[in-house]
Amino acid sequence: MSRGFGNHGLVYQGLVNPMFVLAHLSDPHLGPLPRPPMSALASKRLLGYLNWQRSRRAVHRADVLDAIVRDLRGARPDHVAVTGDLVNIALAPEFERARHWLESLGAPADVSLVPGNHDAYVRAAALHRDRHWTPYMTGDGGAVTFPYVRRRGPVALVGLTTAVATPPFMATGRLGAGQIARTQAVLAELGAARLFRVVMIHHPPVAPPASRHKRLVDAAEFRRAVAAAGCELVIHGHDHVFARGTIAGAGAAVPVIGVPSASASAGARHQAAGYNLYRIDAAPGAFTCEVVSRGLVATGAIAERDRFELSWRRPE
Numbered sequence: 001m002s003r004g005f006g007n008h009g010l011v012y013q014g015l016v017n018p019m020f021v022l023a024h025l026s027d028p029h030l031g032p033l034p035r036p037p038m039s040a041l042a043s044k045r046l047l048g049y050l051n052w053q054r055s056r057r058a059v060h061r062a063d064v065l066d067a068i069v070r071d072l073r074g075a076r077p078d079h080v081a082v083t084g085d086l087v088n089i090a091l092a093p094e095f096e097r098a099r100h101w102l103e104s105l106g107a108p109a110d111v112s113l114v115p116g117n118h119d120a121y122v123r124a125a126a127l128h129r130d131r132h133w134t135p136y137m138t139g140d141g142g143a144v145t146f147p148y149v150r151r152r153g154p155v156a157l158v159g160l161t162t163a164v165a166t167p168p169f170m171a172t173g174r175l176g177a178g179q180i181a182r183t184q185a186v187l188a189e190l191g192a193a194r195l196f197r198v199v200m201i202h203h204p205p206v207a208p209p210a211s212r213h214k215r216l217v218d219a220a221e222f223r224r225a226v227a228a229a230g231c232e233l234v235i236h237g238h239d240h241v242f243a244r245g246t247i248a249g250a251g252a253a254v255p256v257i258g259v260p261s262a263s264a265s266a267g268a269r270h271q272a273a274g275y276n277l278y279r280i281d282a283a284p285g286a287f288t289c290e291v292v293s294r295g296l297v298a299t300g301a302i303a304e305r306d307r308f309e310l311s312w313r314r315p316e
């Protein structure tokens with residue numbers, strides 16, 4: 001059993017209070033970009049590199065990300081979920097640096113990662129990703145296929161990949177029919193075991209998508225799978241904003257919650273950095289979950305921005 005960051009899991013083991021704290025951050029877009037070799041720029045990467053130099057490097061800042069991670073660790077979560085876009089244009093050194101950042105968050109048993117579209121910016125990226133990040137994307141028992149499943153106390157984490165290489169100016173994601181079918185089967189099985197099921201996915205699966213060129217192309221098929229099997233919580237990144245939506249579940253609505261980029265500075269045209277804590281009380285048959293959103297505020301500090309209870313009521 002993983003020791004986790006805090007003692008919540010150990011308390012759960014003693015059945016005193018089955019509280020489990022999951023922290024969720026996303027889209028760190030770690031900088032600065034290494035200088036790419038000319039050969040690497042003969043692709044979509046050239047546009048991405050120019051975009052980084054022109055605007056993104058001013059948005060995604062290491063000092064902001066460090067402050068977010070410090071605050072998160074102070075909350076002593078039992079587990080951390082990271083929903084993708086660790087890198088920018090998928091150069092090999094970016095993946096290695098991202099692995100060091102993951103190690104600073106925690107051991108692979110305590111940190112679960114799913115990749116985003118920037119982590120699959122070009123086809124060659126998969127090689128680097130598998131080489132450096134696999135321990136953070138491996139299921140219990142060592143399975144390395146998606147979806148992967150990790151059981152931690154009363155919670156089952158289900159990690160999906162939507163990361164596929166796309167043409168320039170596109171940031172779409174795709175799950176594929178096989179992964180969706182396996183996810184439905186896994187969710188049904190974990191539901192029968194009465195675990196609190198958390199799906200981790202980079203692209204938001206809600207309808208309608210924020211924009212066509214950033215959408216999850218097979219979101220409708222994914223929603224059908226969740227409607228059939230049920231799920232307690234879907235968490236995502238990609239849109240770089242705090243977001244609250246729902247999709248249909250098996251008899252109850254499923255909350256779908258997004259977080260901003262964990263490295264975003266304060267700015268007029270984007271939301272400042274933030275992350276969520278989910279305090280899950282998963283007594284059999286009686287789930288509760290309080291969400292605490294924390295983030296960068298006007299003073300430059302990291303502070304609470306929102307707090308709410310999840311509800312699984314069927315939509316009216």
Ligand SMILES: [Fe+2]
Nearest residue numbers: 027085116238
């Ligand atoms: Fe992103």
Ligand SMILES: [Fe+2]
Nearest residue numbers: 085116117238
């Ligand atoms: Fe993304």
